Amino acid sequence: MPPAVAAPNPGASISAARFHWPRFAVWTALLGLSLLVVALAGQWAADRAARNQADEIRRAAEVQLSGLRDATGRYRHLPFTAALHPVVLALLNAPGQAALGQSANRYLEELNRLAGSDVLYLIDARGVTLAASNWAAPHSFVGHNYANRPYFTEALAGRSGRFYGVGQTTGEPGLFMSAPVRGDGDQVLGVVTVKVSLRQLQDSWRLAKDPILLTDTRGIVFLSSVPQWLYHATRPVDAEGLAQVRRDQQYGPRASFPQLPWKVTPDGDRPGMLVRTQIDGQARHFLAVSEPVEDLPWMLTVMADHDQVLRTRESAWMVALLCLSLLLLAGLYWRLRERRFAEQRDARRELELRVKERTQALGEANAFRKAMEDALPVGMRARDVEGRITYVNPAFCRMTGFEAGELLGRLPPYPYWHPDEVTRHWHHYEAMMSGQPSQSGHESRLRHKDGHDVITMVYTSPLIDAEGRHAGWMSSVVDVTEQRRAELLQRQNEAQLQHAQRLASLGEMASTLAHELNQPLMALSSFASAAKAFAQRGDGALLAQSLDDTIAQAQRSAEIVRRIRGFVRQRTAGAEDCAVATLVAQALALLRGELREGQVVPEVRIPDDLPLLRGDRVLLEQVLLNLVSNSLHAMRGVPPAERRLEIDAERREGGIQLRVADRGTGIDPAIADQVFAPFFTTRAGGLGLGLNICRTIVEAHRGRLTFAGREGGGTVFTLELPIAPP
Structure with missing residues (x-):
């Protein structure tokens, strides 16, 4: 059996930390240098690609200028x-x-x-x-x-x-x-x-893959390969220029020239400028170079797709990373080879020492063996026949981050077992205990005490005492983290992402159900109380109506559960055409008790010719319920005579805008950025999920939910949703 492990020496731990600090500093410096090399390589490639692209644009501009001169000069x-x-x-x-x-x-x-x-x-x-x-x-x-x-x-x-x-x-x-x-x-x-006519020239431009345009001295585009840019300006046109254009009737009856939907930034010390815009609904990123037209007061602008430069930079990053990876692998291979040679030399030296000192006392032999094991870079771990740890060497302690005193006497599961690999650890453990450990070793992922992962190769063999009896198992553990770091990091990121997504989905489903079922359950309680009162009075008609309302709310609760579950799973649930007036009426009907209690008479202004919405009726109705409920709660501190709830809707370009406005206490600007944050609430006993869920539902319907303060106090929430296709 291995000798008893002495209590940890604080001085030895400090010495070990001092011993490894230079190595950590070297690795940190190498990592920083590697990242700098990768970044510089990408920047150099991007600069080179941008200059080449600018040269190509200038050559293309020369060709276009030549064609323009030919079209006008003849x-x-x-x-x-x-x-x-x-x-x-x-x-x-x-x-x-x-x-x-x-x-x-x-x-x-x-x-x-x-x-x-x-x-x-x-x-x-x-x-x-x-x-x-x-x-x-x-x-x-x-x-x-x-x-x-x-x-x-x-x-x-x-x-x-x-x-x-x-x-x-x-x-x-x-x-x-x-x-x-x-x-x-x-x-x-x-x-x-x-x-x-320059129409033929413009038609030829439209065959080009990137935009080409001509502007006059005022920056107005009068010839372009992008039709929607015609008669737009690259910069604001002053009043004098507009008056001159109208006086000359240069561009027909047009009285204004809106600016192009460009976001222009200079490209550093490189020629040209960077233009971000949208063409046919797609975001585009161009490098633009402008050249004056000889003998004409025009400016020709030729563009090229700047994403090619970004792809070139990314390719350079990948090449640089590949080269650095190859260098790292070569260094690791050299290091492993040197380590193997060192181990072989140590083994020969150990054999020679054993032969030379075999006559020494048993105590000296044990001391020598312990010193040798402590010096090995390979971790050593011994377990008895019950699986209890009986010995670990310092190398193993360094691998796991646990002191020997924290490991000795422990039974599985061991504290360094990786939580994602528990089943696999149990499998190897049971194979060992059954007398069938892997002869060629197995790879094992451990969890260091400070939280980072350690990849090891574990070789296990039986321990036989001096009398030939099986006394346990001895495992040598080799740290192969550097060799496995790239693929291990990728697997960990994928596993952690999937785990986080599952936890987020479960948390969202639980929180959403808790919040969204609150109102139907309160309605069920109210209807049940009313039914009891009607039953006591013998009013059969009102009793039947209350029971019908109770059944409707129970069905609504089941519908909410089904829809929310489908929503958390990110599936479209029950899309149908919905009338805005019906949604508002249903939401107010469900809150009539709260409206009556708060002495609030809602003012609803919804045009009869408003088009239909396309979406999930229950979820959209739930959004209105939450917004109206929040407004009622915000007006509790306001005198009844001043309480006003206004709901109006109108058609806007491409959709419908619905507003819910109140005269409550309003929203403090200090917390405005947190209003839609999950679990943030100013209401006593609230979950802080209502507005977060509302915004999630609206965005799932390709809409937008915003809010603003009102003059005189109160808040208006604006809901923008697309209309149903014809």
Whole structure:
């Protein structure tokens, strides 16, 4: 049998702690350095990917700018060419001659057809169109006055004009380029204008996977691959700019230009900016780079999906972690090999010492054996035939965190058994006690005294005393935590998450049932008392009505139990079309006793044409019950004449907004953040679950529950729910 273990020496424990502190500091430093390397690798990869993406965006912008210059530049000469034609000059000098007007129409029509532009037209000095290539079309420009257009005033002043806007006659947007028509004395007689549509360019942009847009000097988007961004502004448009746009009728009758739904942040010292927005209801994250358009007061913005940069960073993290893991495994392998060589050397040294000192006294041999066992990094544990621990060495104590005095004499279950592995521990224990321990050892997860897990390999063999009798079992325990840490940590996280979810579900079900059944049970008590009174008075009709109400509340309690159980399991329970007026009426009917007792007459304002809700009728009714009950409780400290309960509903975009307002004591702003927290209550005897459950039910119906204070005192709770699909 192993020698008796001496009482723990406090000085030895302090020395052991001092001995292991440098190792802990080294491992902590290595862990911190590893995390820093991983973070730097991810940041470097993200920076590199962002710069590459920005370069790609700039190249794409150059391509788009080239296409834009090509689309606008090919028609720039057209007004100057038409302005030199004799028939144009003749018509401006004699605008009343119909033959000249017809000749000019046909000339402009043919020139426009050959050039491929949209419309080519001639305007006199008053701004009236004398001839146009679309003279025969239903929306001909002939006869229309464009004196308010900037391109006309620029050309009339002797300069070439360029202007992008919505056509006053056709309502179609386009780029207007104009040139003056000069007479003999260099006098400006009129203006020739060509309109060019950029629709083909915009249609080609819509084939791109990422957004492209053009903005004017005011930041208004007039060309975009995302249709819903058109005529929105990247920044607020000042009053002067709005007045100028309306005066020029640049974008038709529009009087305002809402800002784009962007959240813009600079991308550090990298080029471009980060844009968070939504497209077709999906959240998107882009890197945007803007480039000015040469010779035009426009800004071209090209975007690219920034999530690629984030994925690149994550990939870099994974690669860095993989490399560090390989290095760690290599180091562990080297350490294990060195440990094995050291153990082999120790074993040979032990054998030599035993041979040399076999004639020494038994006491010296025992002392030597104990010193050897204490120095081993392998844990040693001895148990007798009843399973009682009779010996542990310091290495085993370090593995488990328990002192020898806390373990000696203990029977299973042992304090270091892992609570999640109790069955497995019992299985190995019973196999050992039956004389069939694993010959190749088995893996065992232990729980350290301070709470962390220790993975070990346990090798067990029988203890035979000097007389050849079976005296117990000796186990050597090797700490293999480092080798198993990665997979063990993953299994623990999964098991703990599942355990926590089960506990949370059970707790939520128990608390929800306790809270939600309170009102039906109170109603059952009230109806039963009324039935007893009616029975004593012999009023059969009222007695039957009270019994019917009692049965209805019992059925309601069973329905609540069934619905809450399904809700805790996160299943949709009994979705049906519900009328808001019916839900409110049913909730008030269940609380008529409390309303009468509190001397409160509810004011209900619900339109008759309000659409139906789609949801669980019982759960939605329970939400209203809780909100009205809370309002009644909040008004207990208010004089009866001042108690008011208002319930109104109205249709809002995409749903219905229902409000429950009272004139109670209100909610202290100091606790406003805790109102929806579970188990928080200011009501004596309350569970603190009502509003938490209400919000959970509303969110499960894809709705929202909020509250706010009222002027003059009181609180209004707002319930927003989607309407039932048609």
